[in-house]
C-alpha cells in the first residue's frame with residue numbers, strides 16, 4: 001500500500017498490517033484509524049526524559065509486521081510538534097480524532113507524551129457521536145495520576161479533561177504507584193472525584209469494579225501510558241516504573257474495554273525510542289494495540 005512509515009516482510013498478500021493499511025480519506029468508514037501525535041514538549045515541561053516525539057514512527061515500524069485480523073486499517077498521518085506551543089497541535093489532532101469517531105472508526109492515537117490525552121479527550125467530545133449530556137468514562141492505565149494543576153504538560157491532561165467535561169466525565173486510573181505520587185496528588189485525585197487502583201493491588205484484576213465503571217458510561221476512552229508496565233518490559237518510556245503492572249493484567253483490562261461496545265478511542269503514550277532496548281517497549285505496545293484491535297466491538 002506504501003503508506004509512509006509502514007514496511008515489512010511480505011509472505012502472502014494481505015497477511016500483515018503494512019500490506020493492508022490504507023491512507024485515511026473523507027470516504028473512510030468504520031475500522032481502525034491511527035493518528036500520530038509526535039510531541040515531547042509536554043514531557044519536557046513535566047521534567048521527564050525527552051524523546052517521545054519519535055514514538056509514532058517507532059510504533060508504526062513495530063505494528064507493520066503484525067498479522068492481519070481485520071481488513072479495515074487506516075492511517076490519518078502524524079501531527080508533529082516542532083515549536084514549544086503544543087496547544088495548537090492538540091486542537092488539530094483533536095479534529096482528526098473527532099472525524100475518525102464520526103466515521104464509526106475506533107480512533108487510536110499514537111504518542112507522543114501523555115499530553116496527547118487532552119487532545120484525544122477533546123476529539124471525543126467534539127465528535128458528533130457524543131452529545132453534551134452523555135457520560136464519558138476515561139480509563140487511564142498509568143503509574144501516575146496525571147491530574148496536576150498549572151501549566152499544561154504530560155502531567156496535567158486528565159485534570160484538563162475533567163475541567164472541560166464538567167460532571168459528566170468519570171476518571172479511573174489503574175496502576176497508580178504509591179511510591180511515585182506524593183500525598184498531595186492523592187488528595188487532589190480525591191478532590192477531583194477520581195477513582196484509582198494501585199499497582200500492587202493488580203496481582204488480580206478487579207474485573208467487577210472495572211466492568212461496573214464501563215456500565216456507568218455511554219462512551220469509553222482508554223489511555224495506555226507505557227510506564228504502567230515494569231521497566232524490564234518497558235524500558236523505553238519517559239519515566240520508567242520500578243514495579244509496574246504485569247503485561248497479563250494490562251492485556252486483560254484492555255481486552256475488557258475493547259469488548260465493551262463503548263470504546264471509541266484508545267491512545268498509547270510516553271514511548272521513548274531513545275531509551276528503548278531492541279525495540280522491546282515499542283514491540284510490547286504494538287502487541288497490546290493488536291489485542292485491542294482484535295477484541296474491539298463497534299456499536
Ligand SMILES: [Mn+2]
Pocket residue numbers: 114142143144146154225270
Ligand atoms: Mn501518564
